[in-house]
Amino acid sequence: xxxxxxxxxxxxxxxxxxxxxxxxxxxxxxxxxxxxxxxxxxxxxxxxxxxxxxxxxxxxxxxxxxxxxxxxxxxx
Amino acid sequence: xxxxxxxxxxxxxxxxxxxxxxxxxxxxxxxxxxxxxxxxxxxxxxxxxxxxxxxxxxxxxxxxxxxxxxxxxxxxxxxxxxxxxxxxxxxxxxxxxxxxxxxxxxxxxxxxxxxxxxxxxxxxxxxxxxxxxxxxxxxxxxxxxxxxxxxxxxxxxxxxxxxxxxxxxxxxxxxxxxxxxxxxxxxxxxxxxxxxxxxxxxxxxxxxxxxxxxxxxxxxxxxxxxxxxxxxxxxxxxxxxxxxxxxxxxxxxxxxxxxxxxxxxxxxxxxxxxxxxxxxxxxxxxxxxxxx
Ligand SMILES: Cc1ncc(C[n+]2csc(CCOP(=O)(O)OP(=O)(O)O)c2C)c(N)n1
Ligand code: SF4
Ligand code: SF4
Ligand code: SF4
Ligand SMILES: [Mg+2]
Numbered sequence: 001x002x003x004x005x006x007x008x009x010x011x012x013x014x015x016x017x018x019x020x021x022x023x024x025x026x027x028x029x030x031x032x033x034x035x036x037x038x039x040x041x042x043x044x045x046x047x048x049x050x051x052x053x054x055x056x057x058x059x060x061x062x063x064x065x066x067x068x069x070x071x072x073x074x075x076x
Numbered sequence: 077x078x079x080x081x082x083x084x085x086x087x088x089x090x091x092x093x094x095x096x097x098x099x100x101x102x103x104x105x106x107x108x109x110x111x112x113x114x115x116x117x118x119x120x121x122x123x124x125x126x127x128x129x130x131x132x133x134x135x136x137x138x139x140x141x142x143x144x145x146x147x148x149x150x151x152x153x154x155x156x157x158x159x160x161x162x163x164x165x166x167x168x169x170x171x172x173x174x175x176x177x178x179x180x181x182x183x184x185x186x187x188x189x190x191x192x193x194x195x196x197x198x199x200x201x202x203x204x205x206x207x208x209x210x211x212x213x214x215x216x217x218x219x220x221x222x223x224x225x226x227x228x229x230x231x232x233x234x235x236x237x238x239x240x241x242x243x244x245x246x247x248x249x250x251x252x253x254x255x256x257x258x259x260x261x262x263x264x265x266x267x268x269x270x271x272x273x274x275x276x277x278x279x280x281x282x283x284x285x286x287x288x289x290x291x292x293x294x295x296x297x298x299x300x301x302x303x304x305x306x307x308x309x310x311x312x313x314x315x316x317x318x319x320x321x322x323x324x325x326x327x328x329x330x331x332x333x334x335x336x337x338x339x340x341x342x343x344x345x346x347x348x349x350x351x352x353x354x355x356x357x358x359x360x361x362x363x364x365x366x367x368x
Contacts, residue, residue, distance in 0.1 A: 009090060016109035019305050024264075041109065059092060060122065060266045063107060063114030063304075068092040 004071045006054020008046060014066035017041030021058035021067050027051045030058065097121040099151045106145060110304020112263035112289030113143055113210050117150070119266055119287075120181070120208065123273035134177045137166040139186035142216040142291075143209075146181045160190030163198045166205050174348060174368040177277060178205040184225040185215040188244055192224065199253035199282045201347040206276045206283045211246065212291035213328075220294030227330035231298045245327035250284040251340050257283035258323065258340035262311035263290065265336060272338065281346050288334060301331070 008030070015037055022030045022044050029051035032042045044067065046052055052069060059068030094117065107113050124134065131152060138147035140159035147154040157165045162180045170178045180187075187195055187209050198205065214232055215221040222232035222239045225246065229238040250258045257279040259272040269287055276283035290296060290307035301307060311334065318326075319337040326335040345353070352365040 009092075011092075014104055018110040018303070020110075020115070020308060023305055023308065057266070059094070060118050060270070061115055062118070063111055064105070065092055065094050065098065065103070065114065065118070068094075070089045 003075055004053055005050070005073050005075050006052040006069050006071050007049060008052060008058060008067055008069040010043060010045070011066045012037045012043045013039075014064050015041055015043045016064050016066075017043065018063065019044070020061040020063065024061050025058055026055060027053055029053075093125070094118050094121045097124065097151055099149055102149055105149055107142060108291075108293045108304075110290060110292040110307075111142070111216075112212070112287075112291075112304065112308075113146065115263045115266065116208070116210055116269065116287050116289065117146060119269040120146075120150075120179075120273055122270045123277065126270070127274055127277055129177055129277070133175060134179065135166075135169055135173075136179045136181055137162045137169065138180070139182040139191060140217070141183035141186045143181065143183035143212075144186055144217075146210075160186055160194065162186065163191060163194035163205075163207070167194075167198055167203050170203060170205055171348070172368070174204075174366075179277065180205060180207045182207075182209065183216065184209055184211040184213065184246070185221075185223040188224045188246065188249075189215075192244075196249070196253040199250055199255040199284070202254055202256065202281045202344045202350075204281055204346045204348070206273070206279070206285070208273065208276075208285050208287065209246065210287050210289045212289045212295055214291055214295040216291045216294055220291075220298055225328075227328055227332075229330045230295070232295075233298070243328070245323070246286045247284075247326050247339050248323040250286075251323040254282065254344065255284045255340065256281040256342050256344050257338075259284070259338040260286040260288065260326065260334075261336050262288040262315055262334060264308050264311035264315065268336070275338070275341075279341070281344055288328075288336075299330075 030044045031047045033045040054071035136154045138144040139162040147156045221234045261268045290304040292304040315334045355363045
């Protein structure tokens with residue numbers, strides 16, 4: 001049972017589309033979107049915000065400091 | 077994605093926690109897509125934050141290479157030395173300022189080819205510092221030459237038909253040279269890397285953390301191993317955690333099993349302790365122990 005709600009902030013300009021965040025998100029909350037940034041990299045997005053626990057692992061993996069996740073509220 | 081709901085969050089969380097430790101004016105960094113060096117920086121930043129050290133008392137020293145750029149990107153007192161000379165610079169820094177925490181952060185080529193002699197002697201003397209090696213098994217910055225860590229049969233620009241140079245097993249080298257703390261993880265193991273760096277920094281004496289890392293642009297491409305993510309998945313599937321393993325047994329083969337873990341954790345007298353004890357014995361009261 002999920003007890004917390006999380007989210008991510010993505011700095012699209014910094015992303016290089018490596019997909020580390022997508023692959024290693026423990027709840028599969030992310031995917032690579034159809035959007036490209038100015039440098040031509042495909043950027044990730046939350047598929048389903050409800051899945052994100054704000055664990056922060058995506059931010060720990062991102063080699064370009066382009067994403068980070070955090071808890072926004074406790075879910076009763 | 078930032079939407080209505082997240083608009084309520086407080087400002088500190090809107091900022092990636094690693095940013096407080098980065099020189100943001102130097103971003104974006106030079107590292108290629110899928111390069112693992114940036115991920116190690118996240119782990120280092122978390123470890124430092126969790127260590128609750130006074131950051132004015134932490135200094136970081138790098139040599140030359142893609143990894144060597146780390147010193148220039150961290151918002152700490154830092155020095156980017158000439159190639160191979162991070163450890164001698166760090167040794168001087170530590171001897172002159174014993175209360176500084178010194179971290180050497182560099183590549184496998186820098187630390188073990190041109191800088192190899194410095195590494196073994198700093199470990200032998202047990203100079204109190206932490207050495208973090210991002211081991212991508214190649215010289216990244218200069219175009220993919222074979223390094224002292226490149227596995228046999230792996231290709232580099234200097235060995236187009238595959239290397240036949242027996243590589244160093246870095247944990248064994250560190251252990252047998254006298255390092256008190258020795259661990260190896262891969263960039264896939266972000267939480268273990270963070271913990272290992274924290275432990276290494278807390279360790280008194282010479283500590284060593286090896287982080288196996290993807291270089292998709294040179295190592296992976298030349299060896300047809302796919303991109304950075306493919307290497308990360310490879311690490312996930314082929315790493316075996318063996319804490320306390322005999323370091324003799326942890327050598328790496330080309331695309332073989334990677335033994336990871338904390339291998340060595342022991343106390344030895346540091347270089348300064350040895351000096352103070354010895355000179356006190358020789359000169360008695362005449363000698364004032366050196367405290368900085
Ligand atoms: C005295 C000297 N010799 C050679 C070089 C060229 N050089 C720069 S970086 C490097 C090797 C870097 O390899 P590594 O330390 O593994 O770093 P990486 O780029 O893989 O992170 C070499 C040989 C130099 N800068 N100075
Ligand atoms: S914070 Fe955790 S759960 Fe949320 S997207 Fe990032 S890795 Fe996934
Ligand atoms: S890990 Fe970072 S650089 Fe890689 S796709 Fe995710 S946000 Fe982009
Ligand atoms: S050349 Fe290799 S080590 Fe250097 S930044 Fe690119 S991927 Fe990373
Ligand atoms: Mg290297």
